[in-house]
Amino acid sequence: MTDDTSPWTAVGRSRNPRVFLDLVGPAIRGFLLERGKSNEVTTVTTRNDARFSWTYDRDREDLSKLYEAAKRAQWNASTELDWSIEVDPHNPERMLLPDEILPLAEVPEYRGLSEREQFVHRWALTAWMLSQFLHGEQGALFAACQVTEAIAWVDGKLYASTQVVDEGRHVEVFHRYLAGKLEKLYTIDDNLYTVIDALMGDGRWDLKFLGMQIMIEGLALGAFGALRQATREPLLRELLKFVIADEARHVTFGVMALRDYYAQLPERERQEREDWAYEITVLMRNRFLAHEFYDEYYGHVMSRQRWDRLVLSSEFMRRFRHTMFRRLIPNLRKINLLTDRVRRHYDAIGLLVYERDRAATDLSAAEIIADSEPPAA
Numbered sequence: 001m002t003d004d005t006s007p008w009t010a011v012g013r014s015r016n017p018r019v020f021l022d023l024v025g026p027a028i029r030g031f032l033l034e035r036g037k038s039n040e041v042t043t044v045t046t047r048n049d050a051r052f053s054w055t056y057d058r059d060r061e062d063l064s065k066l067y068e069a070a071k072r073a074q075w076n077a078s079t080e081l082d083w084s085i086e087v088d089p090h091n092p093e094r095m096l097l098p099d100e101i102l103p104l105a106e107v108p109e110y111r112g113l114s115e116r117e118q119f120v121h122r123w124a125l126t127a128w129m130l131s132q133f134l135h136g137e138q139g140a141l142f143a144a145c146q147v148t149e150a151i152a153w154v155d156g157k158l159y160a161s162t163q164v165v166d167e168g169r170h171v172e173v174f175h176r177y178l179a180g181k182l183e184k185l186y187t188i189d190d191n192l193y194t195v196i197d198a199l200m201g202d203g204r205w206d207l208k209f210l211g212m213q214i215m216i217e218g219l220a221l222g223a224f225g226a227l228r229q230a231t232r233e234p235l236l237r238e239l240l241k242f243v244i245a246d247e248a249r250h251v252t253f254g255v256m257a258l259r260d261y262y263a264q265l266p267e268r269e270r271q272e273r274e275d276w277a278y279e280i281t282v283l284m285r286n287r288f289l290a291h292e293f294y295d296e297y298y299g300h301v302m303s304r305q306r307w308d309r310l311v312l313s314s315e316f317m318r319r320f321r322h323t324m325f326r327r328l329i330p331n332l333r334k335i336n337l338l339t340d341r342v343r344r345h346y347d348a349i350g351l352l353v354y355e356r357d358r359a360a361t362d363l364s365a366a367e368i369i370a371d372s373e374p375p376a377a
Contacts (some may be wrong), residue, residue, distance in 0.1 A: 011194075013282060014275035014345065023198050023279055030194035036135075037187045044196070047203040050149035053157075062256050063155035070162035070249055075242055077173045085235040087181035089123035090116070094233050096126045101230040103290070103316035109301050121297055127178060128293040129227070131186035134174035136216055139196035140250075141167035143212040150205035151257065159253060166246040173239050181235065191287040195280055206261060210273060213254025214331055215280045221247040222324035225372035241369055248368050251331065258335040274342045277332060281325075282349065288320055321350065329354040 011023040029035045035042050058064060089096055099105040099118075102125055110121060144167050148160035178185050188196075199211030221244065228240040262270055294307050311317055329351055332338040338346070338355065346352040 011279055011283075014278050014342075016272060016275035018272050019275045019279055022202065022276065023194070026194045026197035026201065029197055030190045034190065035197070036190065036193035044200045046146065046200050048146050048150050048205065048208070049203070051152050053152070053154050056154050058155055060153045060155035060256075063153060063159050063253070066249060066253060066256070067155060067159040067162065070159060070166075073245060073249070074162070074165065075169070077169050077176070077242075080242065081173065081238055082235065083176070083180070087177075087233060087235060089126075089182065090119045095122075095231070096233050096236070097122060097227065097230055101226065101316060101319060102126075103311040103314040106310050106314040106316070107298070107307075109298065123182065124184060124297065125290060125293050127182045127184040128186045128290055129223075129288075130174055130178055130182070131184075132189055132192055132287060133220060133223070134171065134178060134185075135188040135192060136196075136220060137167055137170040137174060139192075139200070140212055140216060141171055142200060143196075143208050146200070147205065147208050147212070150208065156253075156257060163250055163253065166250070170243055170246065173243070177236065177239060186292045189287045189290075189292060191283045191289075195283050195287075198280075206258060206273070207276065209254045209257050210277060210335075210337075211280060213250055214258070214335065215277065215284060215328070217247055217250045217254070218328040218331055219284050219324045221251055221368065222327050223320065225368065226320060226323040228372040229374050240372070244369050244372060251327070255331055255334055262336040270336065271341065274337045274339065277337050278342055278345050281328070281346070281351070285321070285349070288317065322354075325351050326354040326357040330357050 011027045012020045014020075087096075088094065099122070102122060104110040104118075104121060104125065110118065113121065141164065144160055144163040148157055148164060151157055151160060175185075195211060195216065199208050202208070202211075224240050224244050224247065228237055228244065231237055231240075262273065265273070289308055289311050291304065291307075294304065298307060329338065329346065333355060343352055343355075346355075
């Protein structure tokens with residue numbers, strides 16, 4: 001098995017030199033310098049233009065409708081969620097996440113633990129997953145601010161302003177749940193930091209859409225659905241329901257903004273976006289290897305290479321590949337970034353099978369939420 005999870009092979013799989021130059025700096029800062037872990041505050045240098053429109057033309061009806069939908073769907077995290085619910089990570093009747101949705105069931109050392117110790121490991125790994133969502137939402141908050149100023153269409157700016165509010169609310173609820181209910185917060189995963197560094201620092205507005213709206217938000221949409229379907233904890237289930245509805249709009253926004261733009265982009269520039277998306281896809285897959293959790297609980301009993309093999313071959317990873325990438329891959333096809341030229345790359349990592357699934361933009365928020373309901377007994 002080829003080790004494609006090593007920091008030394010973090011980028012460069014597409015063999016596109018321009019994409020390598022775009023990502024090598026973020027990869028060095030993320031994997032080698034560990035900028036996301038070294039300090040409580042990290043400064044990421046950004047460069048992007050702010051586009052003002054002095055005529056305020058409202059000529060994008062699709063984005064205008066999305067803006068109206070976003071205004072109607074705003075919610076207050078302090079009043080819509082019942083924060084008085086007690087969250088007990090050791091209560092089997094309200095289990096945070098069961099073994100079958102975590103990679104721990106594939107780890108012999110975990111199976112040898114007492115029931116109490118297994119509860120502790122499940123609690124910690126759940127906290128790790130939610131911590132990464134929190135960090136991703138902070139990245140989404142900053143990216144949404146950049147998108148608001150960089151996008152050309154007034155209707156797009158108006159909608160993007162609602163996404164800024166959405167992302168701020170998501171930071172609020174995930175942090176409140178982690179700090180107040182689970183009482184544990186992990187540092188950002190190096191793969192996720194590299195992605196956020198890359199899209200924040202790039203001056204091209206479309207890469208911010210591609211990296212955040214299509215890649216990070218698209219994968220989060222699938223992950224939130226899988227978690228909501230598996231958890232028995234009522235506050236987390238309700239929190240995820242509200243967040244899923246917001247994320248569905250965000251992904252739709254990305255597809256609307258990029259579909260026509262990429263269709264007319266010069267071939268060389270479009271191919272660069274294809275390769276960039278593929279590189280980000282692998283980084284996003286590897287972000288679920290949970291190395292920060294591994295370092296705390298399993299680093300003293302097994303090598304990281306063995307841990308990676310167990311996780312990558314686990315039922316957990318198969319399930320997450322299905323729930324996350326069955327929305328992302330069709331969206332890449334919709335925005336013209338899944339051509340015959342790059343299909344073999346996705347096929348090699350087992351993701352091309354999702355090409356013909358329904359894209360997130362083909363589903364209403366209500367359908368996506370319904371899809372996250374647990375199966376009937």
